Amino acid sequence: MQIEKFEILAYSEAGFKPRQEKLAVEAHLDISVNGNRKYHALRTPGMDAELTVGWCYCQGMIESGEEVREILTTGEGIINLVTEKKTEFPAGEDLPPIDPSGGIRFAPAFLFDLQKDFFTHQQIFSQTGATHAAGLYDVNGSLLIFAEDVGRHNALDKCVGHLLLKNRLREAAFCLLSSRLSLEMANKAYRARIPVLAGVSAPTSLAVQLAKKQGMTLVGFLRPPRFNLYAGEWRLIKE
Amino acid sequence: MQIEKFEILAYSEAGFKPRQEKLAVEAHLDISVNGNRKYHALRTPGMDAELTVGWCYCQGMIESGEEVREILTTGEGIINLVTEKKTEFPAGEDLPPIDPSGGIRFAPAFLFDLQKDFFTHQQIFSQTGATHAAGLYDVNGSLLIFAEDVGRHNALDKCVGHLLLKNRLREAAFCLLSSRLSLEMANKAYRARIPVLAGVSAPTSLAVQLAKKQGMTLVGFLRPPRFNLYAGEWRLIKE
Numbered sequence: 001m002q003i004e005k006f007e008i009l010a011y012s013e014a015g016f017k018p019r020q021e022k023l024a025v026e027a028h029l030d031i032s033v034n035g036n037r038k039y040h041a042l043r044t045p046g047m048d049a050e051l052t053v054g055w056c057y058c059q060g061m062i063e064s065g066e067e068v069r070e071i072l073t074t075g076e077g078i079i080n081l082v083t084e085k086k087t088e089f090p091a092g093e094d095l096p097p098i099d100p101s102g103g104i105r106f107a108p109a110f111l112f113d114l115q116k117d118f119f120t121h122q123q124i125f126s127q128t129g130a131t132h133a134a135g136l137y138d139v140n141g142s143l144l145i146f147a148e149d150v151g152r153h154n155a156l157d158k159c160v161g162h163l164l165l166k167n168r169l170r171e172a173a174f175c176l177l178s179s180r181l182s183l184e185m186a187n188k189a190y191r192a193r194i195p196v197l198a199g200v201s202a203p204t205s206l207a208v209q210l211a212k213k214q215g216m217t218l219v220g221f222l223r224p225p226r227f228n229l230y231a232g233e234w235r236l237i238k239e
Numbered sequence: 240m241q242i243e244k245f246e247i248l249a250y251s252e253a254g255f256k257p258r259q260e261k262l263a264v265e266a267h268l269d270i271s272v273n274g275n276r277k278y279h280a281l282r283t284p285g286m287d288a289e290l291t292v293g294w295c296y297c298q299g300m301i302e303s304g305e306e307v308r309e310i311l312t313t314g315e316g317i318i319n320l321v322t323e324k325k326t327e328f329p330a331g332e333d334l335p336p337i338d339p340s341g342g343i344r345f346a347p348a349f350l351f352d353l354q355k356d357f358f359t360h361q362q363i364f365s366q367t368g369a370t371h372a373a374g375l376y377d378v379n380g381s382l383l384i385f386a387e388d389v390g391r392h393n394a395l396d397k398c399v400g401h402l403l404l405k406n407r408l409r410e411a412a413f414c415l416l417s418s419r420l421s422l423e424m425a426n427k428a429y430r431a432r433i434p435v436l437a438g439v440s441a442p443t444s445l446a447v448q449l450a451k452k453q454g455m456t457l458v459g460f461l462r463p464p465r466f467n468l469y470a471g472e473w474r475l476i477k478e
Contacts, residue, residue, distance in 0.1 A: 006444070006447060006469070008467050008468060008469050009467070009468040009472055010465070010466075010468075011347050011465060011466050011467070011468060012465045013464050015477070016468070016475075016477055019467075021467060021469075023442065023443060023444045024441065024443050024444065025443070025444045026421060026422055026444050026445040026446070027444075042421065042422055042423065042445070108250050129440060129460070130419050130421075130440070130441035130442065130443050150419075150421060150443050151421075180368075180389075182265060182281065182389060182390075183265055184281065201368060201369070202262075202263065202367055202368035202369035203262065203369065204263050204264070204265035204369050204389050205243045205245070205262045205264045205266075206265040206266070206281070207265070208245060208262060221368070225251060226249070226251045227249075227250050228247050228248070228249055228250070228258075228260060229247060229248040229250060230245070230247050230260075233248055233255075
């Protein structure tokens with residue numbers, strides 16, 4: 001269940017009136033890896049396996065979907081990832097920068113098209129106002145995976161985990177976010193080797209520094225017909 | 240430094256133009272308690288001692304500001320809290336509900352006045368669009384403390400820590416947030432014994448459940464002349 005109905009009192013100039021309101025469901029998830037408890041998430045239920053795999057990948061605990069042997073749900077809100085090799089947490093080594101000559105080049109309006117599609121998928125947000133969303137698109141602008149979650153980190157982890165389990169993460173070229181672009185969000189996109197990160201809202205200083213250093217294209221304040229380009233301008237077709 | 244200037248390319252229908260943009264500074268902070276590393280925060284620099292004390296309090300690691308013996312900054316982004324008694328992490332025991340007969344009663348328009356004041360303090364957000372804010376007010380609507388941070392949890396922790404160190408936390412009657420009202424935010428207000436939590440945005444299901452159970456008044460979508468009341472209606476003056 002991702003949405004819960006709830007009786008509230010709505011206040012307006014006419015006074016208080018009882019009304020039924022929809023709330024985004026937030027629920028606990030305890031993530032273990034090979035039996036060791038690693039993380040406690042407050043998340044929107046659904047895609048728990050994907051969330052677990054994506055979180056572990058973004059933390060450097062697994063390097064590919066092939067390392068996933070089993071994903072065990074041992075109770076309500078409890079999940080255990082069994083991996084092929086016993087990776088120590090965290091992996092530590094920095095990944096190399098994302099290849100700048102990777103061939104992804106796009107016109108500014110392409111981002112507006114992606115965002116238009118992105119907004120159509122925000123089903124929980126449109127009813128509750130309480131969720132963030134992440135969407136991963138391929139180089140042609142086709143949606144690979146979309147997720148909503150009360151936690152913005154979870155939304156992106158779910159998307160990354162889904163594609164890892166399908167062995168299709170390398171197809172992800174564009175990451176769209178509803179949220180601000182903080183270091184942690186940029187870092188997840190970087191670890192997932194997604195060259196272009198774009199969002200409706202503002203980036204932070206560390207996110208911009210990471211994007212510059214690691215060859216990512218970073219776009220903030222994506223609000224047609226405008227956006228701000230913070231890093232990776234060579235991927236933009238300018239005429 | 241809380242704001243950093245940065246050269247960007249601004250895209251509009253007229254094409255790309257270089258422009259100087261202000262970014263919210265995000266920086267690492269490692270929090271230790273009695274020499275043991277407990278938490279890594281990505282935060283807006285400033286009020287680091289308050290953030291540390293507030294975080295420890297909201298985690299149940301200290302029970303009052305009087306337990307704080309020393310706050311040592313041992314390097315850039317490294318802070319160590321030395322406490323009077325060696326509290327084990329986490330405290331564990333649930334606190335009792337907030338006293339419903341505590342005497343705080345207010346008219347709906349009172350919240351609009353608080354919010355009007357709140358918005359005037361969002362200095363970093365108005366320049367960068369990348370920070371959340373928390374403000375604590377006393378029963379008369381006087382601002383006790385206000386904080387902005389790239390992390391919404393940090394903003395509230397800073398406020399709580401500041402009042403703890405001044406031994407004035409018990410004066411906090413209203414907590415205003417710029418962010419969504421998730422369980423973690425409601426839980427911080429509850430641990431700080433603040434009876435009224437209100438925010439511009441939506442609550443989650445667990446935040447509403449906590450507020451109901453623990454005697455808090457929870458107000459979401461505070462957007463004059465309207466708001467939604469999710470819990471604790473007896474504190475509202477209705478005529």
